[in-house]
Amino acid sequence: MIFDGYKICVLSGFAGFTKMSGEIISKNISKNGGTIIPLPQARNQTSNLTLIIVPEQSDEKMILKVMNLTSLPSCPLVSPNWAINSTNSKTLHDPNDYQIKKTELPIKRQSPQTYQSPPQSPFEAYKTLPLVPLSNSPEMNRTQTNPILNQNNTRLHDDLLQNKDKYMFTKEQPNLNEHITSVLEILMENYFLLRDRGRGFAYRSAIIVLKSHPEKIICGDQVGNLQKVGKKIKKKIQEILETGTLKRVKAMDEQSRLKAIKEFSKIWGVGSATADKLFTLGYRTLDDLRKNIPQFLNDNQRICLELFDEIKERIPREEVKEISDQVVEYAKLLLPNKDIEANTCGSYRRGKETCGDIDILLTFDDVLENKLFLRELVDYLIEKKVVTHVLILSENCKKHESFTFEGIAKKPDGLHRRLDIKIYPRKYYAWALMHFTGSANFNRSIRLFAKNKGLKLTDEGLFPAIRSHGETICGGNLVECYTEEDIFRLFDMPYKPPEQRDL
Known part of the structure; x- marks a missing residue:
């Protein structure tokens, strides 16, 4: 058993490490031979503990308060990643690699500004940095080898990159089976709308496989051995090949x-x-x-x-640019001393001539020290008659360190348009930029690849993950990436420009 002989206390419910996460990790440790010592008992038996699992973002004061002690226990304090990675790999990892140094508690997390950048562009330095694994990052407050990276810390470990080429996000070729997937996508969307999630996900999985298939399918025999394509879907494919459509789709449309x-x-x-x-x-x-x-x-x-009839209309590319430029201009007026980096994401960044909405992503130094900035920007856009309606304005970043506005904008002589503004700290910006650029199918494919490797890819980074009973428990971010190029390099891929991510 993985944790045989280990007596462990799990401290959770503070510093971003939820009680639910602690309970799931504790159950996994117990199932794999470890002994969980409850907190009340652990307070009086610290000398008998093998180690204590504590939140990565905790400090000495927090730990002492939770344990009701006057000094830190002599046993090691380790990150939840130790238990998560050991459980995922079914091999006991060395706790010393995940130990949080007591001598460095508490420690102030440094800004990416630690990397000196040339005066003309404070973000230029990030664009030439190699991947920075957390074990070498100035933001680290613990020593840890990075089990997901190769020896040179430049990309994912070879074991994790196995079978990568089977996933759609790696493909250079266009979808050779559009004649099939376009019909199946209608069926998939119908099932999701009817809340038949089982069939919806079954069709989604089959569609991903078909889009990744290197050959154009012209007869039913070619799908005989394809994974994720069941007997019923194979019959549907044969019907599409024979008729160009599906009776089921026609019946549902009625x-x-x-x-x-x-x-x-x-x-x-x-x-x-x-x-x-x-x-x-x-x-x-x-x-x-x-x-x-x-x-x-x-x-x-x-x-x-x-406003439905106006909002549903596609937005010409020129209008998206005009409104985006106004938003960025006003943002820079409100923060004249900040070097704001901005991108208009979604289909605009992928080079489309029209867009469904306007999705703007911003970053600058010390985002979390300017929590009222988004409110001030939205108020200014209302005053300037750019924004007409506020639908959502999130100013609370307890769970995520980002801020979001969703609303409606309008040119003086134009239609009402959906507008989103998102602000992320610099350390998350590259992940968010890739996420909000899309396409949806590109994102699903690369997230599925990460999931199948025991990881979770989000708009804030790449995390080790345990999935149990519908709950996903994540460890700390494993890699710092400041450009999209770094993220593609992490997956051992040449950079794929946004216009090539429509899958």
């Missing part, structure tokens, strides 16, 4: 329930469950809704229903 759910789900803030409820109450069209708006629709849903 269903009044699905028609209504599709229509109502296009309203911002209305999900499939709310859309289904509207259908059950007798609503069939948007006009029905406008004539008699139900009380359970909130203010934001009512606003987006009122």
Whole structure:
């Protein structure tokens, strides 16, 4: 058993390490031969403990307060990553590699400004930095070898890169099976709208495999051995090859329930469950809704229903740029002493001629010390008549260190347009930039690859992860990346420009 002979106390419920996370890690340790010593008992038996698992972001004062002690125990204090990585690899990792140095508690996390950059551009230095694994990062407050990187700390370990080429995000070629996947995607979307998630995910998995397939499929025999493509889906593929469509899709298109759910789900803030409820109450069209708006629709849903015909229109690329430029200009006026880096993401960054909305990503030094900036920016955009409606404005970053505005903008002579503004600290910006650039299929594919390797890829980094009973418990960020090029290098891939990420 992995943890045979280990007596461990798990401190959770503070410093970003939730009680649920602690409970799942404790169960995994017990299942694998370890002994969990409850906190009340551990307080009086610190000399008998093998080690204590503590949150990565904790400090000496926090630990002493939780344990009700006057001095730190003599046993090692280690990161939750030790238990997570040992469980995932089914091999006991050396706790010393995950030990949090007591002599460095507490320690102030340094800003990426530690890397000196040339005067003309404070971010230019980040663009030439090699990957910085956490074990060498100035932000580290512990010593740890990085088990996911190769010896040179330049990319993922060879073991983790195995079978990478089977995933869609690595492909250079276009989708050779668009004639099949385009029809199956309609079926998949219908099932998700009807909240039949099982079939929806089954079709999504099959579509990913078909898009990655290196040959154009022209007969049913070619899909005989493809993984994730079950018997029923194979029959659907054969029907598509013979007729160009599916009877099931045509039949579903005639269903009044699905028609209504599709229509109502296009309203911002209305999900499939709310859309289904509207259908059950007798609503069939948007006009029905406008004539008699139900009380359970909130203010934001009512606003987006009122402006639906304008918001649904695609936005010309020139207009996206014009509004984005205004937002960035006003941001720089409000923070004249900050070097703000900005990108307009989504389909705009992928080079499309029209966009569904305007998605702007910002970063600058000391984001968390300017928590009111987004509120001030939105107020200024309202004053300048750029923003007409505020739908969401998050100023609370207890869980995530980013800030989000979702609303509606309008040119003086234009239509109402959906506008999102997101602000991330510099250390997360490259991850967020890749995430919000998309495409959705590119993101799903690279996240699936990470998931299958025991990791979790998000808009804030790459984390070791344990998944149990629908709950995902993540360890600390494993790698610091300051450019998208660094992230692609991490996955041992040549950089793929945004316009090549439409899959």
